[in-house]
Structure formats: C-alpha cells, structure tokens
Amino acid sequence: MRRAAVQAFRTTFQHFVRGLRTNRRGALPPSLLSKTGASFSPKSITGRGSSLPPSSSSPFGPEKHVLLLAEPLQSSMYFRRAGVVLASALVGYGAWYSYSDGNSTDSVVKRGYTTNMSPSASTSSAAPTRSVLVIGADELHTATIVGEGPVSKLTSDDGRRVIEMLSPEQATAKMRKTEESYLVNRGQGVVRYDLVQLPSNDPIEDDHAEKIVEVPNRDQEKGSNDWMFWGVFDGHSGWTTSAKLRQTLVSFVARELNETYKASSEKGPSTEAVDMAIKTGFLKLDDEIVNQSVKKVMAANNKLAAAELLAPALSGSCALLSFYDTQSKLLRVACTGDSRAVLGRRSESGKWTATPLSVDQTGSNPDEASRLRRQHPDEPYVVRHGRVLGGLEPTRAFGDASYKWTREISEKLKRQFFARNPSPILKTPPYVTAEPVVTTTKIEPEKGDFVVMATDGLWEMLTNEEVIGLVGMWIESQAAKAGSKSQLDSVWTRVFGASNKTGLPVEAAQQQADDGQKTPFRGGRQWGENSDKYVVEDANVATHLVRNALGGKNQEQVSALLTLPAPISRRYRDDLTVQVIFFGHGDKTGEVVVNKEATASEEAVKAKL
Structure with a gap:
C-alpha cells in the first residue's frame, strides 16, 4: 500500500484553545393518543417516555408508572435505534486508522511542516488527493495528502495529529443522523416541531423531551384541549442528570398542574398559581435527585444502589421547559440554567423580530450574582469569576449536589460510598437551586409565531437575531417551493406566505443594558446580515440552524468541525440540542405523525472511507 505523503497546507482558520470549563460541561416517534383517565385529569400522553413520581392520585395510572421507573438511565444518543448509533461511530471516527506497514509515521507527519520538500517525497500525480485535519495544541489547520494509504493516528513529537476530513456528504449525514420532525394535526394551534442533536462530548450530555397531554374541559360539550410540553436539558459533569430529566420532569410538572387546575374555580387558576405549580414540579424532582437519594442510599447501605441513585445527584443539568395551554394560547417558559428560548414573530415591516423568553442564569448575570450575595452575605467569594464559588457557571441547576449538600453529608458519602469533594470555601449550602424563572407569552x-429552544451550544455561535433570521430564511425557502402539493406546504403558504427577499429577514437588535445574556464567542467574528454566509440545504429547520452555526456556506469549516473527535471537539463547540416549534392553524385529524422528509432515515448511512 502506498505510503501517504503530505503535499501542501492550506490554512483555513486558526483558534486559540478555549479550555474546557471546569465543573460546567465537564426517539422514538410519539405514539397515538390513548384514552385513559377520568374527571379533570389529563387523559393521555404522547411523546418521549417519562414517568410520574409515586402518587396515589396519579392521573396516568400506577401500573404504567412502575413499568417506566424500571427503565435504566441512558444517554439520549443511545435512546434511538441501535443501527443509527453504529452509523455514528462509522461517520464520526472512521478516519482514525493506525498505520502499521513497518515505516515510522513521524516522518510522514513531519513532512507536512517542511516548506522545501524533496522530489523523492512527492508521489505520482495520478494518486488520489484527500483532505486532512491537522490538530495542534493551539491551532487547527486543513491540509491535503496524496496517496491511498490510511491516515495515521500517531503524530509528531510536537503533539500534532492528522485526521482524514469528512467529505461534505459525510458531514451532512452526521448532522442529520438524529434529526426528527413531527406534523401536529391536532387543530390546537401547533402545526409542526423539528429537533436535532449533535454531540461534542462522548456520550452527549444534552437531552430533550416532547409530550402532548390531552385534557378534558369541565364543560364536556366543548371537547378537550391539549397541554403541550417541549424541553431541552443541558447536562454537565456527565449525562445522568439530563437523562433523569428526560424521563421524569414533564410528568412531575404535569401532576402539579393537574392538581392546581382541579382545585381552581370555574375560571381556572391564576397566573401565579400556574407558575407556582411549575416551580413546585421542578423543586420536587430536584429534591428527589439530591436529598431523597441520600436517604435511600443510607437505608440500602449498598454501593451498587449508591452508584445508581447518586449518579444524577453528582452530575448536573440545566433545564428549559415550555408549556403551551391550547385553550388560553399562553406559552410558559420555565428556565433553570443557561439554555434559552426565543420567540420569532412577524413585524409590520414583514421581517421577523427576536424576543427572548428566558434569561441566562449564570454568575455573570448581575441579577443572579446579587441574589446569591444577598443569600450568603458573609461570603465574598460566593460568586467568583462569574461562577458559583469560582467553580460552577450556572447559578440554577438540577443535581450538582456538591453545591447543595452540607460538608458533613459529602464527607460521609465519600467515606462510605463515593462523592465529589466539596469546595474548600463552602460554608452555607445550598448555593444552587433548581427553582426556575417562569415567563408567560x-x-x-394566526400570525405564524415560532419558538426556538436550544442548549447554550447554539447561543455560543449565533445571536438571537441570527437564529430567528435563519428560521425566517428557511420558512421563505419552504414557502417558495414551486409546484408543491404537499399538505405541509399548503399550510405553510397559508400561514407564512411566500417571499423573494434576500438576506436574513429579521429586525436589528436593539441596544440594551447588560442583562446577563451570553454573546456568541465561538467561530470568530459575527457574520452580520450577509446572505452570502448562510445557506438553506436542509428540510429539518433545527438541522438548518446547526449547519449555519458551524459555518453555513463554508463547507470546509463545517466538515472540519464535524471531523473533530471527542474530547478535542469540545475545544471548538459544545453539545448542540435544538427544537423549533411552529404555531398555526392546520388540519385537525387528531394525529401526530412523523414528517419523513425531515426525519433521519431508518437506514444507517455508512462513511465513504
């Protein structure tokens, strides 16, 4: 086999390493609605599986609850079909070959850094040319190699690695591997939602959940309404907490809402009562994760039980949950942490406006920092360098028990089982809370509103206006499809209309005081409203956002960022989880069906290596 030789380098971009943030980041299709329950209790659920906490008043039935609790925690990337997981390994890491023909690989790689190559180092012009990625301690380059031999994983003495680049087709397959899209034909104000995940950690620490609960009216002649939930969960220090939220958070909140609505008058509960129900659901689940788990471990006195029960407490997760009541048309967004929801709405000018529905809750948020200093007045380092006790970036999160347990509990668990070391400056825990901030919109x-929900990996790359403008650009591309006869496109044209505008159709951001929202810092300078930087190539709008966050029309940059394996990829991008919900008045068949055009195929896509 011909030995690969480095021919030339073309520098496309270079980044200084952004170190890993310490202690911060360190599906199945919905089933059809089933008719269960009675009285005012929610009658049915569809979406990703979750279970209710133990309760004799559970509207969903104790038998189903017991069955679902038996499910082990799994990272969301392994929650889908096994064939898709295998495809991920092939596409993501197929280029990591070892070179073992008896020749030193160092000489091959070192030639790539020599400006004057001898003729003997050249290969025949007939040999194939391939693109590779060269990874250094503080730089990232692309290069070309000539030859058919496998690319070496081993590197030169200076620590540089050479990995074969994914082709544009392979990069697209990797982005689309987890995409899902559903047409919501419930006639209740939602027509579609899309979602996608792209891992950077291995396994991915993000997770997500979607669920529709059918709720009967007090006046049975008026039929029923829907409670619709969407959630994104940004895990850190592991994936177990976010997986726990995927399984249980919606059910905890739905149970509290059910009790609140049943206890209210004919006019329904007040805004304050609904907000409190959502907060109570969040706090009860976090209490189960952080405090009740300790009681169960002490009672069991078993390390195997401790490993299972304490894992969601020792890792952590942010949570962003949206609750849409189709009767009132009110959307409530509950935010714990720094994931973000943004509303897109048409303005009178015809462009879209971007309205944030949540605020990033980190130590860099002045309001959050002030709150912590009021609660811990004698601790000058309660917020240090924008982090809680100088370590944890989000000020609100599930799990993260080392910031909630007393020092005595942490040390006892560590002696008898295992636990993280508490901060040396920990004095008056808890410092971190799971109580969300709830907004109502x-x-x-009828105006075609939409909402984008995403973990902070997206907002590190794009502004609110860029995200909303990109969705607007995608909408106009879909509406402008010539001769389309599909059900979705007919709804699309009725709701959004068609447009031939160029550029991002979004209103410019208004200057605001420091509100604690993160601004993008990855990917170099911001692109601004330049249509040449953006591209519409995907039927799934969530995938469309991810593609443009990674580089848009700069296919070489997109391929490079997708070629990077974990944990190196974490220097340049975070896990990405994106949901986009479209509101409108569509068909009413009562079904939620898979939109096959924008959902990953059942067939695994093999890498062409």
Whole structure:
C-alpha cells in the first residue's frame, strides 16, 4: 500500500484553545393518543417516555408508572435505534486508522511542516488527493495528502495529529443522523416541531423531551384541549442528570398542574398559581435527585444502589421547559440554567423580530450574582469569576449536589460510598437551586409565531437575531417551493406566505443594558446580515440552524468541525440540542405523525472511507 505523503497546507482558520470549563460541561416517534383517565385529569400522553413520581392520585395510572421507573438511565444518543448509533461511530471516527506497514509515521507527519520538500517525497500525480485535519495544541489547520494509504493516528513529537476530513456528504449525514420532525394535526394551534442533536462530548450530555397531554374541559360539550410540553436539558459533569430529566420532569410538572387546575374555580387558576405549580414540579424532582437519594442510599447501605441513585445527584443539568395551554394560547417558559428560548414573530415591516423568553442564569448575570450575595452575605467569594464559588457557571441547576449538600453529608458519602469533594470555601449550602424563572407569552398562531429552544451550544455561535433570521430564511425557502402539493406546504403558504427577499429577514437588535445574556464567542467574528454566509440545504429547520452555526456556506469549516473527535471537539463547540416549534392553524385529524422528509432515515448511512 502506498505510503501517504503530505503535499501542501492550506490554512483555513486558526483558534486559540478555549479550555474546557471546569465543573460546567465537564426517539422514538410519539405514539397515538390513548384514552385513559377520568374527571379533570389529563387523559393521555404522547411523546418521549417519562414517568410520574409515586402518587396515589396519579392521573396516568400506577401500573404504567412502575413499568417506566424500571427503565435504566441512558444517554439520549443511545435512546434511538441501535443501527443509527453504529452509523455514528462509522461517520464520526472512521478516519482514525493506525498505520502499521513497518515505516515510522513521524516522518510522514513531519513532512507536512517542511516548506522545501524533496522530489523523492512527492508521489505520482495520478494518486488520489484527500483532505486532512491537522490538530495542534493551539491551532487547527486543513491540509491535503496524496496517496491511498490510511491516515495515521500517531503524530509528531510536537503533539500534532492528522485526521482524514469528512467529505461534505459525510458531514451532512452526521448532522442529520438524529434529526426528527413531527406534523401536529391536532387543530390546537401547533402545526409542526423539528429537533436535532449533535454531540461534542462522548456520550452527549444534552437531552430533550416532547409530550402532548390531552385534557378534558369541565364543560364536556366543548371537547378537550391539549397541554403541550417541549424541553431541552443541558447536562454537565456527565449525562445522568439530563437523562433523569428526560424521563421524569414533564410528568412531575404535569401532576402539579393537574392538581392546581382541579382545585381552581370555574375560571381556572391564576397566573401565579400556574407558575407556582411549575416551580413546585421542578423543586420536587430536584429534591428527589439530591436529598431523597441520600436517604435511600443510607437505608440500602449498598454501593451498587449508591452508584445508581447518586449518579444524577453528582452530575448536573440545566433545564428549559415550555408549556403551551391550547385553550388560553399562553406559552410558559420555565428556565433553570443557561439554555434559552426565543420567540420569532412577524413585524409590520414583514421581517421577523427576536424576543427572548428566558434569561441566562449564570454568575455573570448581575441579577443572579446579587441574589446569591444577598443569600450568603458573609461570603465574598460566593460568586467568583462569574461562577458559583469560582467553580460552577450556572447559578440554577438540577443535581450538582456538591453545591447543595452540607460538608458533613459529602464527607460521609465519600467515606462510605463515593462523592465529589466539596469546595474548600463552602460554608452555607445550598448555593444552587433548581427553582426556575417562569415567563408567560400570548401566542398568536394566526400570525405564524415560532419558538426556538436550544442548549447554550447554539447561543455560543449565533445571536438571537441570527437564529430567528435563519428560521425566517428557511420558512421563505419552504414557502417558495414551486409546484408543491404537499399538505405541509399548503399550510405553510397559508400561514407564512411566500417571499423573494434576500438576506436574513429579521429586525436589528436593539441596544440594551447588560442583562446577563451570553454573546456568541465561538467561530470568530459575527457574520452580520450577509446572505452570502448562510445557506438553506436542509428540510429539518433545527438541522438548518446547526449547519449555519458551524459555518453555513463554508463547507470546509463545517466538515472540519464535524471531523473533530471527542474530547478535542469540545475545544471548538459544545453539545448542540435544538427544537423549533411552529404555531398555526392546520388540519385537525387528531394525529401526530412523523414528517419523513425531515426525519433521519431508518437506514444507517455508512462513511465513504
């Protein structure tokens, strides 16, 4: 086999390493609605599986609850079909070959850094040319190699690695591998939602959940309404907490909402009562994760039980949950941590406006920092360098028990089982809370409102206006499809209309005081409203956002960022989880069906290596 030789380098971009943030980041299709329950209790659920906490008043039935609790925690990337997981390994890491023909690989790699190559180092012009990625301690380059031999994983003495680049087709397959899209034909104000995940950690620490609960009206002649939930969960220090939220958070909140609505008057509960129900659901689940788990471990006195029960407490996760009541058309967004929801709405000019529905809750948020200093007045380092006790970036999160347990509990668990070392400056825990900040927004389905929910990996790359403008650009591309006869496109044209505008159709951001929201810092300078930087190539709008966050029309940059394996990829991008919900008035068949055009195929896509 011909030995690969480095021919030339073309520098496309170079980044200084952004170190890993310490202690911060360190599906199945919905089933059809089933008719269960009675009285005012929610009658049915569809979406990703979750289970209710133990309760004799559970509207979903104790038998189903017991069955679902038996499910072990799994990272969301392994929650889907096994064939898709295998494809991930082939596409993501197929280029990591070892070179073992008896020749030293160092000489091959070192030639790539020699400007004057001898003729003997050249290969025949007939040999194939391939692109590779060269990874250094503080730089990232692309290069070309000539030859058919496998690319070496081993590197030169200076620590540089050479990995074969994914082709544009392979990069697209990797982005689309987890995409899902559903057409919501419930006639309740939502027409579609899309989602996608792209891992950077291995396994991915993000997770997500979607669920529709059918709720009967007190006046049975008026039929029923829907409670619709969407959630994204940004895990850190592991994936177990976010997986726990995927399984249980919606059910905890739905149970509290059910009790609140049943206890209310004919007019329904007040805004304050609904907000409190959501907060109570969040706090009860976190109490189960952080405090009740300790009681169960002490009672069991078993390390195997401790490993299972304490894992969601020792890792952590942010949570962003949206609750849409189709009767009131009110969308409530509950935010614990720094994931973000943004509303897109048409303005009178015809462009879209971007309205944040949540605020990033980190130590860099002045309001959050002030709150912590009020709660811990005698601790000058309660917020240090924008982090809680100088370590944890989000000020609100599930799990992260080392910031909530007393020092005595942490040390006892460490002696008898295992636990993280508490901070040396920990004095008066808890410092971190899972209580969310809840906002309420009146949705206008007739105007084609949409909401983007995403973990902070997206907002590190794109501004609110860029995200909303990119969705607007995608909408106009879909509406402008010539001769389309599909059900979705007919709804699309009725709701959004068609447009031939160029550029991002979004209103410019207004200057605001420091509100604690993160600004993008990855990927170099911001692109601004330049249509040449953006591209529409995907039927799934969530995948469309991820593609443009990674580089848009700069296919070489997109391929490079997708070629990087974990944990190196974490220097340049975070895990990405994106949901986009479209509101409108579509068909009413009562079904939620898979939109096959924008959902990953059942067949695994093999890398062409």
